[in-house]
Amino acid sequence: MSSALILSLVAQYSAQVDGVFVALADPTRRAVVRCLGSGPTSVGELARRFPMTLPSFMKHVRTLESSGLIRTVKEGRVRTCVLNRERLSLVEDWLAEQRRIWTERTDRLEQFLEEES
DSSP: OOOHHHHHHHHHHHHHHHHHHHHHSHHHHHHHHHTTOOOEEEEHHHHSSSSSSSHHHHHHHHHHHHHTTTEEEETTTTTEEEEOOHHHHHHHHHHHHHHHHHHHHHHHHHHHHHHHH
């Protein structure tokens, strides 16, 4: 695999992770994701749980949808939101990588301190 292709894949992955974190940065959107963890729910039913107008709530839905965390399906007049659990794996993978990096660093620090004493 060429280094240009690898850099392109890293940049794409980074942009996807950034988008998911931007979407999850807002407490309303995190609450929507939490609600959808119980199963698909109509936009109207979700919106009733939050003290805002429907157009304001729809901005949150669009942000979650554009990040890939949810998808919406329209049947008749009802738009239903569905959680994309696989997209959350981006966060899990990123956190696991950070945990690995920091564990290695603290292990090296511990080893260094033991050698110095």
